[in-house]
Amino acid sequence: MDIKVDVIAAAKTIVENYLERSMIPDPKGAAAYVSDDFHLVFTGGRNFSGPVESTAFNAKRYAWVKKRFLRTDAALDAETGDVHVYNTGYLFGEWKDGTSFETNRYMDKFVVRDGKIVSTNVWNDSAEILLHKAGLAEAEL
Template identity: 80%
Template sequence: MDQNSDPVGAAKVIVESYLERSMVPDPEGAATYISDDFKLVFTGGRTFSGPAESADFNAKRYAWVKKNFLRTDAALDDETGDVHVYNTGYLFGAWKDGTTFETNRYMDKFVVRGGKIISTDVWNDSAEIILHRAGLAEAEL
C-alpha cells in the first residue's frame, strides 16, 4: 500500500503492524514504525518515549497481555497530511497473579505523519479492574 496514493490505508497498516510487533513483545521491531520524536501517553497521563518503555510498564502490571482488534478506523487531516488512526477492541491476558481476563476494553489513537507514528494515546479499563479487584471501586463493573 502506497503512502502517497492511499495515506489512510497505509496508516492503518502501519498502526496494525506496530501493534502486532508490540504484542509479541518486540519493542525493537515496533520501534521501526515510530518517528524519532514519538510520544506515547498511557491511561492516567503516563508518558513514554517508545515501545520498550511501555513494554516495561506492562510487565509490571500483567503476566502477559495481547489485543483483540475489533476495528481500525482512520481519517486524513487535509490541512496537515496527518492521518489519525483509531484502533479499538479488548485486551486479553493474565494479571501478575495468573488470573486471566479477556474483556478489558481499550481504545488507542495514533497520529501517522510521513509513514511514521508520531504519537499514541492509550486508554483501557485496566486501572478500573485493578481497583475493583482490590475492593476500591466506586461502583460495580
C-alpha cells in the same frame, strides 16, 4: 486510484503492524514504526518516549497481554497531511496474580505522519479492573 485512500490505508497498516509487534512483545521491532520524536501517553497520563518503556510498564502490570482488534478507523487531516488512526477492541491475557481476563476494553489513537507514528494515546479498563480486584472500586463493574 485515490491517493488519499492510499495514505489512509497505509497508515492503518502501519498502526496494526506496530500493535502486532508490540504484542509479541517486540519493542525494538515496534520502534521501526515510530518517528524519532515519538510520544506515547498511557492511561492515567503516563508519558513514554518509545515502545521499550511501554513494554516495561506492561510487564509490571500483566503476566502477559494481547489485543483483540475489533476495528481500525482512520481519517486524513487535509491541512497537515497527518492521518489519525483509531484502533479499538479488547485486551486479553493474565494479571500478575495468574488471573486471566478477556473483556478489558481499549481504545488507542495514533497520529501517522510521513509513514511513521508520531504520537499515541492509550485508554483501557485496566486501572478500573485492578481497583475492583483490590476492593477499591467506587461502583460495580
